[in-house]
Amino acid sequence: MKFLVFIEQREGKIRKASLEALSLARKLSGGPAAAVLPGKGVTALANELGPYGAGVVYVADRDELALYSNKGYVGALDAAASKENPDAVLIAATAMGKDVAPRFAARRDVSVLADVMELRLEGDRLVGSRPVYSGKARAEVDCGAAKLQVATTRPNVFAAEAQAGGPPRVETLDLGDIAPRARVVEIQASESKELDVAEADVIVSGGRGIKGPENWPVIRGLQEALGAALGASRAVVDAGWIDHQHQVGQTGKVVSPTLYVACGISGAIQHLAGMGTSKVIVAINKDSEAPIFKVATYGIVGDLFPIVPELATAVRAAKAD
Numbered sequence: 001m002k003f004l005v006f007i008e009q010r011e012g013k014i015r016k017a018s019l020e021a022l023s024l025a026r027k028l029s030g031g032p033a034a035a036v037l038p039g040k041g042v043t044a045l046a047n048e049l050g051p052y053g054a055g056v057v058y059v060a061d062r063d064e065l066a067l068y069s070n071k072g073y074v075g076a077l078d079a080a081a082s083k084e085n086p087d088a089v090l091i092a093a094t095a096m097g098k099d100v101a102p103r104f105a106a107r108r109d110v111s112v113l114a115d116v117m118e119l120r121l122e123g124d125r126l127v128g129s130r131p132v133y134s135g136k137a138r139a140e141v142d143c144g145a146a147k148l149q150v151a152t153t154r155p156n157v158f159a160a161e162a163q164a165g166g167p168p169r170v171e172t173l174d175l176g177d178i179a180p181r182a183r184v185v186e187i188q189a190s191e192s193k194e195l196d197v198a199e200a201d202v203i204v205s206g207g208r209g210i211k212g213p214e215n216w217p218v219i220r221g222l223q224e225a226l227g228a229a230l231g232a233s234r235a236v237v238d239a240g241w242i243d244h245q246h247q248v249g250q251t252g253k254v255v256s257p258t259l260y261v262a263c264g265i266s267g268a269i270q271h272l273a274g275m276g277t278s279k280v281i282v283a284i285n286k287d288s289e290a291p292i293f294k295v296a297t298y299g300i301v302g303d304l305f306p307i308v309p310e311l312a313t314a315v316r317a318a319k320a321d
């Protein structure tokens with residue numbers, strides 16, 4: 001079974017979610033996979049993919065690919081697929097991956113197993129499991145009889161595993177004309193230098209239970225002690241207590257951290273849709289009937305205002321030991 005993995009980089013740094021997809025391809029095929037790496041000045045990054053399972057890296061290194069354009073990046077994937085002729089293509093289900101995958105699949109007239117959280121091989125068929133109905137159920141999906149199978153993998157769910165091994169073979173792709181019809185002129189990074197919840201391994205989130213924006217320092221204390229990102233429910237974002245970039249959930253960001261601490265969040269289905277796959281969930285809520293406790297690994301029933309600072313103190317003490 002031959003896999004080709006789309007590799008995403010941002011400002012010269014390969015995204016972890018792509019390394020997860022690459023490691024998964026190696027695991028499923030039991031050997032090295034092919035990778036495609038589009039961007040500007042990215043050739044030097046190709047060797048970094050070897051330990052994660054790349055046997056060959058198709059590099060599309062062009063000035064026009066400095067910023068994302070779907071024509072250029074999908075074109076690179078398409079060109080690599082024509083050279084490699086894979087049975088399956090894996091793409092991380094990031095914002096970019098969610099744009100690339102359907103466009104590539106449409107070019108090839110095949111479907112996409114979107115946002116899978118499990119992927120296995122049954123003979124030469126990929127079978128994925130993906131959340132449906134806001135995470136209330138999982139659906140098993142496959143690509144039917146399609147010759148080319150395409151799947152996007154949810155970030156932070158699969159392991160990115162580096163192993164010893166030689167550098168990959170690097171091949172340069174000739175893309176021809178990739179002048180985009182729509183051009184990204186500029187990307188404005190958000191001014192805050194805060195850790196993005198979508199990338200974080202630990203998240204501490206606050207909901208309406210914090211009572212008002214003046215109480216963020218209570219949550220920030222634990223967030224900083226844990227070296228975590230700050231998350232939020234939609235209720236507090238809609239109330240203007242914090243910026244939308246922190247929102248976790250169906251209309252916010254989908255996260256799968258190792259640890260998710262929910263403080264004063266009821267656990268509405270739309271919030272669970274964004275964080276229900278976190279590995280360990282700690283919930284602090286004064287209502288013992290709050291739905292968040294149904295998904296929590298550990299629950300503390302009580303008032304967050306004394307509890308969260310105590311937890312922060314305990315974390316700091318444990319780290320100092």
Ligand SMILES: Cc1cc2nc3c(=O)[nH]c(=O)nc-3n(C[C@H](O)[C@H](O)[C@H](O)COP(=O)(O)OP(=O)(O)OC[C@H]3O[C@@H](n4cnc5c(N)ncnc54)[C@H](O)[C@@H]3O)c2cc1C
Pocket residue numbers: 206207208209210232233234235236247248249250251252253263264265266267268269270271274284285286287290302303304305
């Ligand atoms: C189409 C749609 C999309 C949506 N998308 C999202 C989304 O992406 N993300 C999202 O989060 N929501 C989303 N929602 C909103 C969602 O339905 C809930 O309204 C929202 O998640 C509630 O936020 P909350 O838990 O902060 O507030 P509440 O539901 O009001 O819960 C506050 C909790 O705090 C507890 N509490 C109060 N005081 C304390 C205290 N002192 N100590 C401890 N606990 C305390 C209460 O017991 C309660 O459980 C969406 C809704 C719709 C209709």
